[in-house]
Amino acid sequence: xxxxxxxxxxxxxxxxxxxxxxxxxxxxxxxxxxxxxxxxxxxxxxxxxxxxxxxxxxxxxxxxxxxxxxxxxxxxxxxxxxxxxxxxxxxxxxxxxxxxxxxxxxxxxxxxxxxxxxxxxxxxxxxxxxxxxxxxxxxxxxxxxxxxxxxxxxxxxxxxxxxxxxxxxxxxxxxxxxxxxxxxxxxxxxxxxxxxxxxxxxxxxxxxxxxxxxxxxxxxxxxxxxxxxxxxxxxxxxxxxxxxxxxxxxxxxxxxxxxxxxxxxxxxxxxxxxxxxxxxxxxxxxxxxxxxxxxxxxxxxxxxxxxxxxxxxxxxxxxxxxxxxxxxxxxxxxxxxxxxxxxxxxxxxxxxxxxxxxxxxxxxxxxxxxxxxxxxxxxxxxxxxxxxxxxxxxxxxxxxxxxxxxxxxxxxxxxxxxxxxxxxxxxxxxxxxxxxxxxxxxxxxxxxxxxxxxxxxxxxxxxxxxxxxxxxxxxxxxxxxxxxxxxxxxxxxxxxxxxxxxxxxxxxxxxxxxxxxxxxxxxxxxxxxxxxxxxxxxxxxxxxxxxxxxxxxxxxxxxxxxxxxxxxxxxxxxxxxxxxxxxxxxxxxxxxxx
Numbered sequence: 001x002x003x004x005x006x007x008x009x010x011x012x013x014x015x016x017x018x019x020x021x022x023x024x025x026x027x028x029x030x031x032x033x034x035x036x037x038x039x040x041x042x043x044x045x046x047x048x049x050x051x052x053x054x055x056x057x058x059x060x061x062x063x064x065x066x067x068x069x070x071x072x073x074x075x076x077x078x079x080x081x082x083x084x085x086x087x088x089x090x091x092x093x094x095x096x097x098x099x100x101x102x103x104x105x106x107x108x109x110x111x112x113x114x115x116x117x118x119x120x121x122x123x124x125x126x127x128x129x130x131x132x133x134x135x136x137x138x139x140x141x142x143x144x145x146x147x148x149x150x151x152x153x154x155x156x157x158x159x160x161x162x163x164x165x166x167x168x169x170x171x172x173x174x175x176x177x178x179x180x181x182x183x184x185x186x187x188x189x190x191x192x193x194x195x196x197x198x199x200x201x202x203x204x205x206x207x208x209x210x211x212x213x214x215x216x217x218x219x220x221x222x223x224x225x226x227x228x229x230x231x232x233x234x235x236x237x238x239x240x241x242x243x244x245x246x247x248x249x250x251x252x253x254x255x256x257x258x259x260x261x262x263x264x265x266x267x268x269x270x271x272x273x274x275x276x277x278x279x280x281x282x283x284x285x286x287x288x289x290x291x292x293x294x295x296x297x298x299x300x301x302x303x304x305x306x307x308x309x310x311x312x313x314x315x316x317x318x319x320x321x322x323x324x325x326x327x328x329x330x331x332x333x334x335x336x337x338x339x340x341x342x343x344x345x346x347x348x349x350x351x352x353x354x355x356x357x358x359x360x361x362x363x364x365x366x367x368x369x370x371x372x373x374x375x376x377x378x379x380x381x382x383x384x385x386x387x388x389x390x391x392x393x394x395x396x397x398x399x400x401x402x403x404x405x406x407x408x409x410x411x412x413x414x415x416x417x418x419x420x421x422x423x424x425x426x427x428x429x430x431x432x433x434x435x436x437x438x439x440x441x442x443x444x445x446x447x448x449x450x451x452x453x454x455x456x457x458x459x460x461x462x463x464x465x466x467x468x469x470x471x472x473x474x475x476x477x478x479x480x481x482x483x484x485x486x487x488x489x490x491x492x493x494x495x496x497x498x499x500x501x502x503x504x505x506x507x508x509x510x511x512x513x514x515x516x517x518x519x520x521x522x523x524x525x526x527x528x529x530x531x532x533x534x535x536x537x538x539x540x541x542x543x544x545x546x547x548x549x550x551x552x553x554x555x556x557x558x559x560x561x562x563x564x565x566x567x568x569x570x571x572x573x574x575x576x577x578x579x580x581x582x583x584x585x586x587x588x589x590x591x592x593x594x
Contacts, residue, residue, distance in 0.1 A: 013321055017314045024307045043226075044259060044270055047285035050220045050228065051274040054213050054283055058186065061125070062279060065188040065206045068119050073195050081111045082192065085140060086133040086202040116142045125212045127185055130205040131192075148185070148209050184210045186230075186238065186281075210239050217241050226287040233280055246286065255282050261289075327356050331363070343371055423459050426452050443519075444476040447508070450485050454506065461499055468507040475510050478517065480585060481558055487551045488521045488581050496525020496579055512587055516567075519583040528573035536571055552581070559585060 072078050081100075085093045097111050112131070120126040121144060128149050129142040143149045185207045192201040210230075217228055227246075230239035235251040249264035253273055260271045268289040275282050330347065337345045346367065347360040447469060454467045489506060497504055507522040528536065540556045556569040563586055573579035 010321075013314070013318055016317065020310050020314065024310055040270060043287055044272060044285075046220065047226055047270075047287060048259075048272045048274070050217060051272055051283045051285050053216050054228070054230075055274055055276055057212055057216060058276065058279055058281065061123075061186065061206075061208045062188055064123060065190065068206075069190055069192070069204070071119070072115070072192075075110070075115075076195075077110045078112060078115055079192075079195060079201075082131065083194065083201050085112065086131070086138055086192075089138065112140075113142070117144075120144060120206065123208075125209045127207045127209050129207070131202060132205075133202045134200050145209065149207075184239065186210065213239060214241070225291055226285055229282075229284040229286070231282045231284065233282070238281070244286070250284055250286065253282070253284065324356065327352075331356070331360060334363070338367070343367055423456060426455050426459075439482060440479045441482045442476065443471070443478050443480050443510070446480055446482070446485050447471070447476075450489050450508070453486050453489060457493055457497075461497075464499060464502050465497070465504045465506065468505065471508065471510040475512070475517070478588070481562060484555055484559070484583060485519065485521065487555060488583075491551060491581075492521075492523040492525055492579065496523055496527065498525060515587045517583075517585050517587050519585070521581045521583070522578065523580075524578040527575040527577050527579055528571075529575045533571065533573050540569060540571070555583075559583070 072082070081097070084096050088096070100111075116129050116131075120129055120142070124145075127143070127145045129144075130139060131142070132139040187205050187207050189203055189205045191203055193199065194201055213228075213230075225242075227244045228239070228241040229237055229250050231237055231250065231253075233255055237247065237250070240247075246264050246267075246269065249262060249269065253260075253271070255275050256273060257275045258273050260273070262269055262271060270287045270289060272285040273282060274284075327350065334345055334347045346364050349360070350357065451467065454465065458465050485508065492506060503524065505524050507520075509520045509522070511518050511520075536552065539553055552569060552571070559568050567584045567586065570582040570584065571579065572582075
C-alpha cells in the first residue's frame with residue numbers, strides 16, 4: 001500500500017478502475033429510460049442543422065442574385081443596355097449594341113451578355129439566367145450549364161437550348177415563363193425597374209442547381225436514413241433527397257417552423273420543418289421511427305459489451321501505465337541534469353510514437369538549438385566587436401581627406417583641367433556617401449551613388465558605357481540598405497566591362513510583386529560561364545568561399561540579416577551575353593526609417 005501511495009500512475013489506475021465500475025453499473029440501470037430520447041433528439045438536431053445549412057445555402061444564392069442587381073443599377077450603361085433589349089426586338093438590339101461598341105474607346109464591350117456570363121460564371125451552381133420584358137414579348141436566355149438545363153423539365157421541347165449556340169442568347173417572342181415546369185432547380189425571380197422613373201422594365205430569373213444541396217446532405221453525418229424535401233407555399237415538391245412514399249404526409253404539413261411526430265401509412269415519422277417566408281420555401285427533414293429504433297438496439301448492445309470488457313480494459317491500462325511511468329522517470333532525470341547545467345545530455349530514443357516520444361524529440365532538438373544559439377551569439381558578439389573596431393578606424397579624421405581632395409580640385413580648376421576637377425568632385429561625393437553613418441537610405445540616394453560611380457567610369461572610358469534607370473517615381477522614396485546597388489555595378493565594371501567596345505550598357509529596373517521589391521541590375525557584358533556561375537551561387541549560400549565574389553556575398557548576407565531568408569540576391573548569366581542580378585527586399589523597406 002505504501003508503494004501505491006507514492007506512485008501517481010498507480011493512484012490514477014485505482015481511481016480509474018473504481019470510476020469505470022461505478023459508472024457502468026449506474027448506466028446499466030438508467031440508460032434504458034433515457035437512451036431512446038437521447039438518440040431521437042440527436043438525430044433530429046442533426047436533421048435540423050442540415051436544414052439550417054440548406055437554408056443558409058439558399059440565402060447565399062439569394063444574396064448572390066441580389067448583388068448582381070445592385071451592380072446592374074450601379075452601372076448606367078448596363079441598365080440602359082438591358083432597357084433597350086427589353087423594349088426592342090433582337091435584331092434592333094444587336095444593331096444598337098454594335099453601334100455602342102464602335103463608339104466606345106474600350107476594347108471590352110460593356111453589355112448585358114458579358115456581364116451575366118462574367119458575374120454568374122463565378123458560381124458553378126448557376127444553371128441559367130432568363131431576362132424577360134414586362135409584356136413577355138422579348139426574352140433572353142443565358143445558359144451557363146447546358147447539360148442540366150436541357151435535362152430538366154423546366155423547358156418544353158421547343159425551348160431546348162442548342163449547345164452549339166456560342167452567344168447563349170435566345171429570343172422568345174411569347175411569354176412561357178409561367179407554364180414551364182421546374183425540376184431539380186431553384187428559381188430566384190426579381191423585378192427590374194428603371195432607376196430614374198422607377199417604372200418596371202422586366203423581370204430576371206436566376207436558376208440554381210440543387211447539386212449543392214445534395215452535397216450538403218451527403219456530408220451530413222447521421223446514423224439514420226432520413227429524407228429531405230423542399231416545397232413551395234402551394235405544396236409543390238421542388239426537391240426530394242431520395243425515394244419515399246410519404247409525399248402525401250409531406251404535402252399536408254403547415255407552412256411553419258416546427259418539430260413534430262406524426263403517423264402515416266402504418267408508420268411513425270419524426271419531422272422537422274423550417275419555413276422561409278422571404279424565399280417562399282418550406283424545408284422538411286423526415287426520419288422514420290423504425291430507423292431510430294435500430295440505433296437504440298445497437299447502442300444498447302454496445303453498452304453491454306462495454307461493461308463486459310471494462311475489466312480487460314483496466315488490466316491493459318495497468319501494464320501500459322507501467323511502461324509510461326518508466327519513460328517519464330527517464331525524462332524527469334534528464335531534465336534535472338539540464339537544470340544542473342549539463343547541456344550535452346539527451347533523452348534516449350525509443351521505438352514508440354506517442355506524446356512522450358514527441359516530448360523527448362522536442363526536448364533534444366531544443367537542447368541542440370540552444371547550444372547552437374549560444375555558439376552563434378558568442379561568434380556574433382566577436383564579429384560585432386570586430387566591426388565596431390573597423391568602423392572606429394574608418395572614421396579617423398575623414399575631414400582631412402575631404403579638405404585635401406577639395407584643395408586638389410581647386411588647383412585643377414586653376415590649372416584649367418575641368419575634367420580632373422569633375423572627377424575629384426565625384427570621388428569626394430563617393431567618399432562622403434561611404435562615410436555616412438546611416439544604415440538605410442532612399443532608393444533615390446542609392447541610385448545617385450551609382451550614377452556618380454558610373455560618371456567616374458565614363459570619364460575614363462568616354463562614350464563606352466551607358467546607364468539606363470527604369471524606375472517609377474513612386475518607388476524613389478522607399479527605403480533600402482545602403483551600398484546595395486553600387487557594388488553590383490562595380491562588379492560589372494571589373495569582370496564584365498568590355499573597354500574596347502562602345503555598346504556597354506547597364507540597366508537598373510524595379511518592379512513590385514506580392515509586397516516585395518525586385519531590383520534588377522542587367523548588363524550586356526562578357527557574362528559568366530556555367531561552372532563559374534555555379535561557384536558564385538554556392539558562395540552566396542555559404543557552401544563555398546571565393547574571394548572573387550566576396551562583395552556579392554556580403555550584400556546577400558546583409559540583406560538576409562536585415563530582412564530574413566526570404567530576401568537576398570539571385571544571379572543569372574549567359575556567357576558572352578551578359579549578367580542579371582536581382583535584389584529582393586520587402587516592399588516597405590523593412591519598416592526602417594532613413
